Amino acid sequence: MATIAKHTDQQDNARPTFKTRRASSRDWQTAWLWAGPAVVFVAVFLVYPVFNTIWLSLLDSTSTTFVGLKNYQIIFTNPSLLEVLRNNLLWLVLGTVVTVFLGLVIAVLVDRVRIESLAKATIFIPMAISFVGAGVIWSLVYQYAPVGQPQIGLLDAILTRFGLPPQAWLVNASVDNFALIIVYVWIWTGFCMVIISAALKSIPSEIIEAARIDGASEISIFFRITIPMINSTLVVVATTMVINLLKIFDIIYVMTGGNYHTNVIAVAYYQQLFSFNNFGVASALAVVLLLAIIPIMYFNIRRFRAEARQ
Amino acid sequence: MPIHDRRQRAAVDQLVEEYTEQGLSRREFVRRAVGLGLSFSAAGALLAACGGGGASSSNTVDVLNVWGGEEQASFKAVVAPFTSQTGIKVNVESTRDLDSVLTARIQANNPPDIAILPNPGKMQQLAQRGKLIALDSFLDMGQIQNDYASAWISLGSYNGKLYAIFYKAANKGTIWYNPSQFSNNHYSIPTSWSDMINLSNTIAKSGKYPWSMGVSSQAASGWPAADWIAQIYLNQSGPDMYDKWVAHQIPWTDPSIKSAFQMFGQIVTGSHYINGAPQSILATGFQQASYLPFDSPPQAYMYYLGDFTAGFISTQFSSLQPGTGFNFFPFPTINSQYAGAVTGGADVVTALRNTTAVQKLVKYLATAQAQEIWVKRGGFTSVNKSVSLSAYPDPVAQASAKMLTTASFYRFGADDLMPPAMEDAFWKAMLDYISTPGNLNSILNGLEATASQAYAS
Numbered sequence: 001m002a003t004i005a006k007h008t009d010q011q012d013n014a015r016p017t018f019k020t021r022r023a024s025s026r027d028w029q030t031a032w033l034w035a036g037p038a039v040v041f042v043a044v045f046l047v048y049p050v051f052n053t054i055w056l057s058l059l060d061s062t063s064t065t066f067v068g069l070k071n072y073q074i075i076f077t078n079p080s081l082l083e084v085l086r087n088n089l090l091w092l093v094l095g096t097v098v099t100v101f102l103g104l105v106i107a108v109l110v111d112r113v114r115i116e117s118l119a120k121a122t123i124f125i126p127m128a129i130s131f132v133g134a135g136v137i138w139s140l141v142y143q144y145a146p147v148g149q150p151q152i153g154l155l156d157a158i159l160t161r162f163g164l165p166p167q168a169w170l171v172n173a174s175v176d177n178f179a180l181i182i183v184y185v186w187i188w189t190g191f192c193m194v195i196i197s198a199a200l201k202s203i204p205s206e207i208i209e210a211a212r213i214d215g216a217s218e219i220s221i222f223f224r225i226t227i228p229m230i231n232s233t234l235v236v237v238a239t240t241m242v243i244n245l246l247k248i249f250d251i252i253y254v255m256t257g258g259n260y261h262t263n264v265i266a267v268a269y270y271q272q273l274f275s276f277n278n279f280g281v282a283s284a285l286a287v288v289l290l291l292a293i294i295p296i297m298y299f300n301i302r303r304f305r306a307e308a309r310q
Numbered sequence: 311m312p313i314h315d316r317r318q319r320a321a322v323d324q325l326v327e328e329y330t331e332q333g334l335s336r337r338e339f340v341r342r343a344v345g346l347g348l349s350f351s352a353a354g355a356l357l358a359a360c361g362g363g364g365a366s367s368s369n370t371v372d373v374l375n376v377w378g379g380e381e382q383a384s385f386k387a388v389v390a391p392f393t394s395q396t397g398i399k400v401n402v403e404s405t406r407d408l409d410s411v412l413t414a415r416i417q418a419n420n421p422p423d424i425a426i427l428p429n430p431g432k433m434q435q436l437a438q439r440g441k442l443i444a445l446d447s448f449l450d451m452g453q454i455q456n457d458y459a460s461a462w463i464s465l466g467s468y469n470g471k472l473y474a475i476f477y478k479a480a481n482k483g484t485i486w487y488n489p490s491q492f493s494n495n496h497y498s499i500p501t502s503w504s505d506m507i508n509l510s511n512t513i514a515k516s517g518k519y520p521w522s523m524g525v526s527s528q529a530a531s532g533w534p535a536a537d538w539i540a541q542i543y544l545n546q547s548g549p550d551m552y553d554k555w556v557a558h559q560i561p562w563t564d565p566s567i568k569s570a571f572q573m574f575g576q577i578v579t580g581s582h583y584i585n586g587a588p589q590s591i592l593a594t595g596f597q598q599a600s601y602l603p604f605d606s607p608p609q610a611y612m613y614y615l616g617d618f619t620a621g622f623i624s625t626q627f628s629s630l631q632p633g634t635g636f637n638f639f640p641f642p643t644i645n646s647q648y649a650g651a652v653t654g655g656a657d658v659v660t661a662l663r664n665t666t667a668v669q670k671l672v673k674y675l676a677t678a679q680a681q682e683i684w685v686k687r688g689g690f691t692s693v694n695k696s697v698s699l700s701a702y703p704d705p706v707a708q709a710s711a712k713m714l715t716t717a718s719f720y721r722f723g724a725d726d727l728m729p730p731a732m733e734d735a736f737w738k739a740m741l742d743y744i745s746t747p748g749n750l751n752s753i754l755n756g757l758e759a760t761a762s763q764a765y766a767s
Contacts, residue, residue, distance in 0.1 A: 259531050
């Protein structure tokens with residue numbers, strides 16, 4: 001605060017100066033008056049449910065007897081639930097890397113093209129479609145019909161046109177996860193691209209020109225100047241993707257229902273809670289998801305604080 | 311209203327249940343609530359939240375079901391005379407996601423008055439947890455026993471009390487075929503399993519695909535194949551073993567179960583039986599697959615699925631007449647001891663609140679007159695013996711109803727009778743079996759492992 005006061009003093013005498021002083025009890029009262037409702041809201045709808053869920057995860061399926069860590073044991077020993085965790089990891093790594101990478105590459109390429117706005121709009125449009133809508137669209141793209149029958153699925157129609165056998169993309173366990181991740185990439189690359197594009201535009205052009213004059217190639221400009229300068233944006237985009245991917249639900253639920261080894265935590269949680277009425281395992285899955293997100297939250301908060309201090 | 315003590319909270323829950331289900335008086339409720347430690351105003355608020363049980367619910371009934379479109383229109387047509395006779399309004403809420411809506415509302419102590427569940431497994435679970443009203447406390451059991459075979463009454467009971475009326479029944483012992491194709495090619499209707507295999511081989515040798523099969527159904531994929539297993543098992547091992555299987559009194563690794571899977575495997579892996587097998591089986595929807603025998607030219611000749619398939623076929627091929635354009639033959643005999651055995655399904659009408667309006671509606675829905683309204687509209691098979699067969703609109707529906715009411719042995723689809731977690735594992739196991747039939751032993755072992763957990767809770 002003191003730094004700001006000095007700065008405004010020096011800059012413009014017409015602006016009011018802010019004197020720093022210790023906050024009085026009246027300040028605290030005012031602060032609580034403004035922040036109070038929000039704090040109560042968060043406490044009731046966020047904090048209490050978290051603790052309640054943690055407690056429920058230690059009880060059995062009807063929430064009547066205490067079973068300790070048995071639900072967690074089930075999650076980490078039952079092969080289908082272990083597969084769920086593995087799938088989430090796959091989604092996390094692949095989804096984040098591909099969307100951010102594609103977003104970055106497209107943003108850089110589109111930056112110097114005349115049809116820039118058109119290109120950006122086209123890639124951004126899938127963001128306007130709900131996950132469920134995208135799931136339905138891509139289910140049709142991936143649809144399979146055996147040889148000899150008319151192909152409704154776009155991909156299989158292209159394959160059969162070239163004489164290749166049609167594939168059941170959503171059923172074949174070796175490709176279906178990737179098929180689903182492609183849908184996510186299709187939706188979210190636009191988001192990454194738009195944000196990275198804005199960050200790219202904020203790089204001062206003098207630096208790039210100076211580098212070009214010094215004889216740097218485009219590739220080395222990209223890796224040595226561009227990327228380090230938009231580093232914080234890349235981190236923001238990546239953490240947003242990670243948080244999105246940890247709770248991915250609609251795409252899997254609509255396209256495969258979690259079958260054929262595509263199940264993820266959010267779908268498994270939904271099944272345990274509503275179909276099997278197993279409140280214990282469902283709560284345990286929610287807690288596992290919470291624990292997975294905590295490191296990212298911590299990282300985010302540390303970064304916010306560091307930036308606020310600058 | 312801070313109720314931190316878990317025992318106190320359980321006592322309050324118990325009190326709320328007694329109030330809403332067993333008609334505790336309001337004064338008694340408030341007295342006991344205060345005795346449990348609630349303040350007077352908190353008890354009053356809780357009473358209000360429980361819906362008062364007063365005038366507001368005496369002339370409306372909330373019904374929750376999964377029907378939409380044509381089915382829902384038919385249900386409303388059934389209920390319309392009831393409303394005009396008694397003046398009780400029926401509010402119908404429909405959701406395909408019945409599980410989550412019902413779970414949420416029961417947890418919130420705001421259950422619907424009546425829930426029409428698509429399978430009895432859920433009904434057993436709810437009855438066990440005490441969420442359903444026993445129907446025999448207000449129905450005329452003499453009339454019920456007159457109208458419904460004892461098999462249906464015992465299927466709807468839990469611990470000796472009746473909790474469900476079987477409503478819209480499905481016959482799952484039907485194999486669909488194209489009569490004109492069969493007569494053109496001089497195929498005869500098979501009556502035994504070996505006849506059916508011979509017919510399939512004959513068709514396959516002439517370069518055509520005898521069977522159509524599709525099990526895709528999003529989150530529920532695999533259930534049509536589970537229907538196959540249940541029907542085969544009932545025909546092969548009989549009703550007593552079937553009951554043991556469903557109740558997990560025999561393990562999934564029992565040879566009778568393995569044998570049923572292997573018989574199903576004869577159709578899945580038969581050479582030139584199914585076009586594009588096994589991928590096409592997994593990737594084709596059950597509705598889509600029913601069209602194949604009726605395409606021109608036909609893409610297949612036989613398709614096994616319940617009698618509701620008639621609706622799919624007639625909607626897709628509106629020019630085909632039931633009986634001549636499409637028809638079914640009963641599932642072939644495997645073991646002559648159990649000939650005429652049929653598996654099926656039904657929606658069940660259950661009551662979650664005990665009010666006079668609910669009692670009247672349940673009584674009405676159970677009567678033959680109410681059911682005949684929907685029967686005449688088509689797409690509804692009744693298990694009420696007093697519904698006359700001539701009320702059915704076409705020969706296919708009549709034949710199906712006759713098959714149901716005259717079945718030598720009748721059992722519910724096995725998957726629907728199992729706990730939900732087991733049913734889900736069963737469906738997924740079918741998907742695994744279709745893609746890799748060689749893994750049968752490990753698949754059955756996996757099912758057995760799931761069963762030990764699923765039946766315990």
